[in-house]
Amino acid sequence: MLIETETTPNPATLKFLPGRPVMTGGTRDFASPEEAESSPLAEALFDLGDVEGVFFGSDFVSVTAAPGGDWRDLKPNVLSVLLDHFSGDMPLFRAGSAAGIAIEDEAPLENPEDADIVSQIKELIDTRVRPAVANDGGDIVYRGFQQGTVFLKMQGACSGCPSSTATLKQGIEQLLKYYVPEVTEVRAV
Numbered sequence: 004m005l006i007e008t009e010t011t012p013n014p015a016t017l018k019f020l021p022g023r024p025v026m027t028g029g030t031r032d033f034a035s036p037e038e039a040e041s042s043p044l045a046e047a048l049f050d051l052g053d054v055e056g057v058f059f060g061s062d063f064v065s066v067t068a069a070p071g072g073d074w075r076d077l078k079p080n081v082l083s084v085l086l087d088h089f090s091g092d093m094p095l096f097r098a099g100s101a102a103g104i105a106i107e108d109e110a111p112l113e114n115p116e117d118a119d120i121v122s123q124i125k126e127l128i129d130t131r132v133r134p135a136v137a138n139d140g141g142d143i144v145y146r147g148f149q150q151g152t153v154f155l156k157m158q159g160a161c162s163g164c165p166s167s168t169a170t171l172k173q174g175i176e177q178l179l180k181y182y183v184p185e186v187t188e189v190r191a192v
Contacts, residue, residue, distance in 0.1 A: 006082055011140040011160035012170075015055070016067040017074060018140035019081065021089045026059045030142045032158040033057040042096050047084045047105050052092065053077050058141060058159030059095065065140035065159040114147055123183050128155075132175055136161055143175070151187035152168050153179060 007020040031042070034056055039045035044064070045057040053072035058065040066081050068074060074075050087093075113121060136143045141161030146154040155171070176189035 004086060006085050006089070008078070008082075009140070011065070013140075013160045015070075015072070016065050016140055016160035017078065017081070019064045019066065020062060021064070021085060023089065023161060024062055025064055025095070026061055026124065030061070031059040031160065032142070032162070034162075040097075043093060044084070044095055046090045047083060047088070051077065051080050051084065054081075056159070056162065060137055060140070060142065060159065063137075063140060067160070067162075113136065117148055117185075120183060120185050123151055124148060124179060127179060127182055128175075131178060137171075145189055146192050148186075153186055154188045154192045155189060156192050 006024060007022070009018040009020065011018050032044075033039040033042065033049070034047045036046070036049040039057060040069060042057075042059075045059075046162060048054050048057050048064075048066055053069045054077070055068055055072075056065075056067035057071040059066075066077075069078055096125055115124045125145050129144065132143055141157065141159030143161060144156040144158060146156050148154070153176075155175070157171075161170070171189050171191055176186075179186040
């Protein structure tokens with residue numbers, strides 16, 4: 004099995020492509036070892052020690068090195084964990100009960116009169132923004148629209164990336180303002 008590796012705009016994050024689906028629907032972001040307890044793969048990656056974040060996309064795994072971590076030392080260990088996991092057809096998540104599931108609020112309260120605007124924003128994010136962000140090893144999630152401001156959450160390689168502010172302001176904000184004149188600002192949450 005060959006796992007390809009790609010750099011991302013975030014120098015602390017590498018994108019690993021196992022050549023098979025990782026998540027069949029949605030994405031999953033792990034920002035701490037505690038969050039990773041639901042996934043044997045994420046937990047094994049955090050157990051390496053110099054890992055600060057793990058992100059599962061549709062066909063990739065992004066791993067963020069902790070400050071001071073050196074990819075020359077970490078990369079072979081990450082590849083070994085990924086090879087073991089995918090070669091052994093291990094489950095991505097542990098079986099569990101609904102008792103431990105917490106669902107975040109999808110978005111701040113929105114004005115029902117903004118439903119058409121919100122629909123346009125979500126469509127643009129899903130069709131134009133998310134695919135580009137996934138190419139960089141991350142994801143962006145819509146979190147709300149209030150009084151002209153769109154709230155988005157950056158995940159994976161995009162979370163903490165030095166260029167994420169530029170991506171939000173010069174890329175996403177300009178795109179949304181162009182197609183949805185009611186948008187005045189984009190903010191990360």
